[in-house]
Amino acid sequence: MNVKTQFQLSLMMFLEFFIWGGWFVTLGTFLGKNLEATGAQSAMAFSTQSWGAIIAPFIIGLIADRYFNAEKILGILHLVGAVLLYQMAHTTDFGAFYPYVLGYMILYMPTLALVNSVSFNQMSDPGKQFPFVRVFGTIGWIIAGSLISFFAWDSDQGVKDGLLSNTFLMTAGASALLGIFSFTLPKTPPKVDKNEKVSVSDMLGLEALKLLKDKNFLFFFIASILICIPLAFYYQNTSPFLTEIGVENSTFKMSFGQMSEVLFMLLLPFFFKRFGFKMTILAGMLAWTVRYLLFAYGDAGELAFMLIIGIALHGLCYDFFFVSGQIYTDTKAGEKYKSAAQGLITLATYGVGMLIGFWVAGEITDKFLAADETHDWQSIWTYPAFFALGVMALFVLFFKNEKIEYKDA
Known part of the structure; x- marks a missing residue:
């Protein structure tokens, strides 16, 4: 080139x-x-x-x-x-x-x-x-x-x-x-x-549904949809949250999440090879819980560092779950269903998962809106924190560890 x-x-x-x-x-x-x-x-x-x-x-x-x-x-x-x-x-x-x-x-x-x-x-x-x-x-x-x-x-x-x-x-x-x-x-x-x-199934990658016969892939598929619910909270609520509590230059500070993506992408090959796919995914899920608890109990004053750490965890949350998931999907699909499987996961996460997640985030945000138009952010952020923890617990119980060869996604 x-x-x-x-x-x-x-x-x-x-x-x-x-x-x-x-x-x-x-x-x-x-x-x-x-x-x-x-x-x-x-x-x-x-x-x-x-x-x-x-x-x-x-x-x-x-x-x-x-x-x-x-x-x-x-x-x-x-x-x-x-x-x-x-x-x-x-x-x-x-x-x-x-x-x-x-x-x-x-x-x-x-x-x-x-x-x-x-x-x-x-x-x-x-x-x-x-x-x-x-x-x-x-x-x-x-x-x-x-x-x-x-x-x-x-x-x-x-x-x-x-x-x-x-x-x-x-x-x-x-x-x-x-x-x-x-x-x-x-x-x-x-x-x-x-x-x-x-066919419609070709465009949507539906022929890759055959992969769901594998119990491990089935539960990974379900977990991918479920983890998008707490992800939707981040996209929908972080900017209003930071603005409402008085964080200055909030949009610039939110870009720390993209900066951390680069760092954690570099760390991913080492972590993946050293600890394996299941532990990598679990680290990503745990980061979701930690992030939202930091948001729940941080503030724009002395505890502002908690908010910055929470934002910076975006790279760990995203790379260790979604990029690892792309690698896992690529490995499980094989040559025949490679493109179809990636299309199916994208449809499940950014399509179905986020659609549900945005609706849930909107309902919970309205539930904790006070008469003076401010929000009880501590309660709001607690929901995705414990939801992510629940998904992680289910993943520990039902996903059987298997050796996956790391390849750049």
Whole structure:
């Protein structure tokens, strides 16, 4: 891969995740403060990510894989997305906002697969080359959060002045830029003959359901869905929580979670080889419980370090469970069901699991809303902490240890 191509792919990844991190992280605060949305309404907004994940395989399977170059579809989706982000910035009530965010996420979620497709098509050794491209996505997410805090859009005064709407304008510009830039990317033609029949089960990876006959994989599959319930609490509630209790530069501080992803990704091979798959997964689950207990009992004053540690645990929570899970799934599936199995796990987690999780998080958040519009955050965070602990206990009991060879996911 030449230097020009690597630069193009790296910039593509940077913009792709700059866009997502530039509005999604502060969405909960925007909904509560700008649109006066309830917890249930916030859950509806966040659930658009899940609906996008469920619909994405149809867009990829029916259009991208069969009729048009991936880079051209990527460009069109981001150009239309820029218009929707601009419209979201100018909404003043939830009823007007929801159709825009739903439409946007249905368009955005397929682009996550498209940027990977464009990248892999240019690589002779993806296992070695892809991480050096993908890391720019993480950098993009971090810089987006840093800019929001630098401009003080997430500060107490900035939130009161409605400045969080600027996040949508910023990312609309980035989306338009990526949309135009996408047409200059290396050509990535369709991989499937447009006359070849593709079934719904092929697109959703449902043929991998045969793997559920394996009791260990079945329980891992169930645990993957269940652990997404506490994960949804993090995405939906962390920004409103930090803003409400008075943490300054909260969006920048939340980017510590993405920074830790890089660190724990480097530690994962050692931990996986030394302790095995089951212990790696359990470490990730335990981190969920510890994180939410730190959120429950930390504060913006002397105990602010507890909140920072909780945020920094994101890398351990995510990498040790989800990346390890991708490796485990790849190993169990074999060559025949490799792609189908990964698609099924993605559908189960970002689709079904997060959909349930956002709804549960919204209901519990509304339950602990006081008359003065503040929340009993200690009670709210206790729920996902003990739920994650329960999933971990079930995993200890029902998942039998098995030796899995580590391979880079």
